[in-house]
Amino acid sequence: MSRSLFSSYSRSRSRITAAVAVALALLLAALTLAPAAVARGGEGWGRYPSFIGRYHLRAAAGGDLHVVGGQLTMFPQEEFPGSVQPAGILNLKLLGGRNDLVYLTDLTHRGARGRDATIKGGGFLGPEIGAFRGRLLAPGRIRAKITTRSLGTVEALFVRFSRSPTP
Amino acid sequence: MSARGVRLSLLALAVALAAVALAACGGGDGSSSSTSSESSADWPYFGRDRDNTRFSTLDEINTDNVNELGEAWSTGVGPDQFLMESFPTVIGRTAYVTTSTDEVLALDAVTGKTLWTYTPEVDFSQSTGVGGYGITVNRGIAHEDGKLFLLTFDDKLQAISAKTGEKLWSSTVADPRTGAYETMAPSAYDGKVYVGVSGSEDGVRGFVAAYDQQSGKKLWQFYTVPKAGTGWVPKGGGGGGVYMPPTIDPETNTIYAGTGNPAPAIVGEKRPGRNLYTDSIIALDADTGKLKWFHQEEAHDLWDYDAASPVVLFDVEIDGEKKRALAEAGKNGLLFILDAETGEDLFPPVPFVKRDHKPPTTKGVLECPGPVGGSQYSPIAYSPETQAVYVSGINLCMILQVSYETVNGEKQFGGDRVVPKDTNPTGTFTAVTVDDGKVLWKRKMPTPMHGGATTSAGGLVFTGDQQGILYAFDAATGDVLWQGDIDLAFAAAPVIYEVDGTEYVLATVGGAALTASEELGEVGARVVAFKLGGKQVPTGPSLAEANAKAFGD
Numbered sequence: 041m042s043r044s045l046f047s048s049y050s051r052s053r054s055r056i057t058a059a060v061a062v063a064l065a066l067l068l069a070a071l072t073l074a075p076a077a078v079a080r081g082g083e084g085w086g087r088y089p090s091f092i093g094r095y096h097l098r099a100a101a102g103g104d105l106h107v108v109g110g111q112l113t114m115f116p117q118e119e120f121p122g123s124v125q126p127a128g129i130l131n132l133k134l135l136g137g138r139n140d141l142v143y144l145t146d147l148t149h150r151g152a153r154g155r156d157a158t159i160k161g162g163g164f165l166g167p168e169i170g171a172f173r174g175r176l177l178a179p180g181r182i183r184a185k186i187t188t189r190s191l192g193t194v195e196a197l198f199v200r201f202s203r204s205p206t207p
Numbered sequence: 208m209s210a211r212g213v214r215l216s217l218l219a220l221a222v223a224l225a226a227v228a229l230a231a232c233g234g235g236d237g238s239s240s241s242t243s244s245e246s247s248a249d250w251p252y253f254g255r256d257r258d259n260t261r262f263s264t265l266d267e268i269n270t271d272n273v274n275e276l277g278e279a280w281s282t283g284v285g286p287d288q289f290l291m292e293s294f295p296t297v298i299g300r301t302a303y304v305t306t307s308t309d310e311v312l313a314l315d316a317v318t319g320k321t322l323w324t325y326t327p328e329v330d331f332s333q334s335t336g337v338g339g340y341g342i343t344v345n346r347g348i349a350h351e352d353g354k355l356f357l358l359t360f361d362d363k364l365q366a367i368s369a370k371t372g373e374k375l376w377s378s379t380v381a382d383p384r385t386g387a388y389e390t391m392a393p394s395a396y397d398g399k400v401y402v403g404v405s406g407s408e409d410g411v412r413g414f415v416a417a418y419d420q421q422s423g424k425k426l427w428q429f430y431t432v433p434k435a436g437t438g439w440v441p442k443g444g445g446g447g448g449v450y451m452p453p454t455i456d457p458e459t460n461t462i463y464a465g466t467g468n469p470a471p472a473i474v475g476e477k478r479p480g481r482n483l484y485t486d487s488i489i490a491l492d493a494d495t496g497k498l499k500w501f502h503q504e505e506a507h508d509l510w511d512y513d514a515a516s517p518v519v520l521f522d523v524e525i526d527g528e529k530k531r532a533l534a535e536a537g538k539n540g541l542l543f544i545l546d547a548e549t550g551e552d553l554f555p556p557v558p559f560v561k562r563d564h565k566p567p568t569t570k571g572v573l574e575c576p577g578p579v580g581g582s583q584y585s586p587i588a589y590s591p592e593t594q595a596v597y598v599s600g601i602n603l604c605m606i607l608q609v610s611y612e613t614v615n616g617e618k619q620f621g622g623d624r625v626v627p628k629d630t631n632p633t634g635t636f637t638a639v640t641v642d643d644g645k646v647l648w649k650r651k652m653p654t655p656m657h658g659g660a661t662t663s664a665g666g667l668v669f670t671g672d673q674q675g676i677l678y679a680f681d682a683a684t685g686d687v688l689w690q691g692d693i694d695l696a697f698a699a700a701p702v703i704y705e706v707d708g709t710e711y712v713l714a715t716v717g718g719a720a721l722t723a724s725e726e727l728g729e730v731g732a733r734v735v736a737f738k739l740g741g742k743q744v745p746t747g748p749s750l751a752e753a754n755a756k757a758f759g760d
Contacts, residue, residue, distance in 0.1 A: 137326040139306075140308070141343065162342075
């Protein structure tokens with residue numbers, strides 16, 4: 041190996057080393073920042089007007105307790121000034137007439153169409169009892185699986201009938 | 208007397224004896240008349256008797272044998288039920304319990320089997336609250352003349368058959384779009400149903416109203432505060448909500464109710480003066496709603512110190528003079544003992560939790576008690592045997608920070624409330640004798656006491672904590688004689704009844720909104736009955752052990 045070649049190789053190796061170092065640094069930075077970036081990107085269901093309102097529920101599969109209908113209210117919740125975050129109230133009608141009431145919090149999205157939430161029982165600060173995993177079909181139309189220990193898995197289509205969360 | 212006369216007399220005697228026997232049996236099918244519902248075996252009203260004392264005259268379970276108490280039956284109340292603030296009533300062999308989604312369950316009081324379920328149509332879409340307000344719970348039904356009366360979250364008063372659960376009528380008592388909601392049990396008396404309304408934090412205008420039991424028609428309405436924009440109430444303001452059933456004194460035809468905070472809740476600049484009739488006990492004519500007197504517990508409130516818990520009536524003798532008196536435990540941490548005829552203090556108010564509060568500021572001020580009390584809606588109990596009332600206390604100081612922004616949510620709270628880091632919420636349980644206003648005994652409790660109390664002629668007082676432990680105290684000494692770990696937080700007081708000669712203690716457990724928001728204990732929803740010789744339940748840690756852990760003693 042000639043010196044020049046060596047030199048060339050050496051410079052080349054230096055460039056490669058530098059490139060690898062930069063790439064590693066970028067990768068490290070990306071890995072470090074990734075969770076926050078994913079969390080930021082996944083929060084919410086989009087702009088408020090795109091999903092706030094009241095929805096009818098049409099059950100495709102009623103689950104263990106035979107859900108036959110219901111209503112979902114999505115609203116911008118503000119307990120105190122400056123604490124606004126969207127949330128949902130899901131009132132399910134069961135075969136035989138019982139009321140079932142659960143609460144949707146911690147809204148997230150997957151890509152352009154995935155719309156997910158945590159389901160809580162008793163209130164928005166109640167225990168986590170299940171998950172809402174939905175897919176946006178069109179503005180105001182969401183197909184979702186609702187899973188809780190009591191309900192099993194309910195498959196339903198939510199169709200918005202009012203853009204106002206208040207009756 | 209002729210032979211015919213003797214026969215008629217014997218017949219009349221037989222009819223009278225039969226009537227007495229029937230009355231003593233009570234209405235086993237739940238459709239009993241108001242006469243039979245006075246039976247000592249039943250728990251026919253919210254507080255068992257008209258005076259709302261929560262005192263049972265039964266004494267099969269007593270200080271000598273309460274350590275033999277065990278579970279008779281236990282039942283869940285339905286899917287996805289996670290809070291339980293229902294105070295049951297028991298008529299004959301039927302126990303009526305409500306769920307946090309406003310259903311009424313009729314349970315066999317001996318087996319726990321569900322006899323029927325009434326499910327109202329309810330719009331829950333305004334159940335938007337987070338920390339404790341505007342959350343759907345239901346505190347029970349009222350009963351009279353074979354009808355049950357229920358208030359639903361969306362402000363409907365409904366009458367249903369006590370026998371079948373069939374709906375008879377429904378009336379709207381307030382507009383849920385204003386933030387008004389219902390969690391209280393109504394009261395029923397003499398053909399009328401008495402109701403109030405919640406929502407002070409949203410600026411709802413509080414009231415007490417009477418409805419006709421037959422038709423559901425409104426008979427009268429007494430507003431507890433002026434209309435928004437008039438008197439002391441600023442535009443958008445209000446307050447004076449009523450959270451628990453009014454107490455009725457048939458002798459004087461008076462109803463007594465406690466009222467809630469003014470709104471905006473913690474900002475007082477735009478509501479000058481005392482802000483009547485907020486944070487007050489009010490006495491109204493039961494037929495007309497006309498105000499007889501008021502007693503304000505917190506003038507110009509800045510801390511959300513409602514007079515939320517229900518009023519208890521009793522007789523006292525002070526300096527040889529017999530009086531009709533009442534007691535109420537406020538969220539401000541004071542027990543008030545008043546002359547029931549005039550509303551005047553009989554004794555200086557008795558503090559039962561730590562009290563240290565100043566006007567809140569924009570920087571934030573630590574306030575004791577915090578805005579959950581003191582004593583929240585928790586009913587006190589009275590025992591004529593000890594002449595004492597038993598008070599549930601919450602020691603939970605909070606930082607109140609004023610904010611002048613108001614957008615949505617609790618539009619009229621006026622700021623934020625925060626539990627400081629490393630806070631350890633605890634409680635008190637205090638017996639106060641009503642003849643002299645002195646503390647008979649007081650117990651530190653390891654958790655906030657949120658459900659209220661119940662006393663019995665067996666010399667006992669029952670109450671439950673947030674760990675799910677039901678305690679039976681000696682009412683005279685405060686000694687713990689028995690405890691059982693149910694593993695679900697208490698947010699209601701037990702009731703006591705008797706069927707076929709067996710006495711039961713019935714507890715509804717599962718926790719309150721406060722339980723969930725402050726993670727004080729396990730939430731859920733169950734109904735558990737106890738009797739002597741029932742299945743043993745775990746005792747849980749002793750009160751001394753639990754207190755040592757809670758207080759670091």
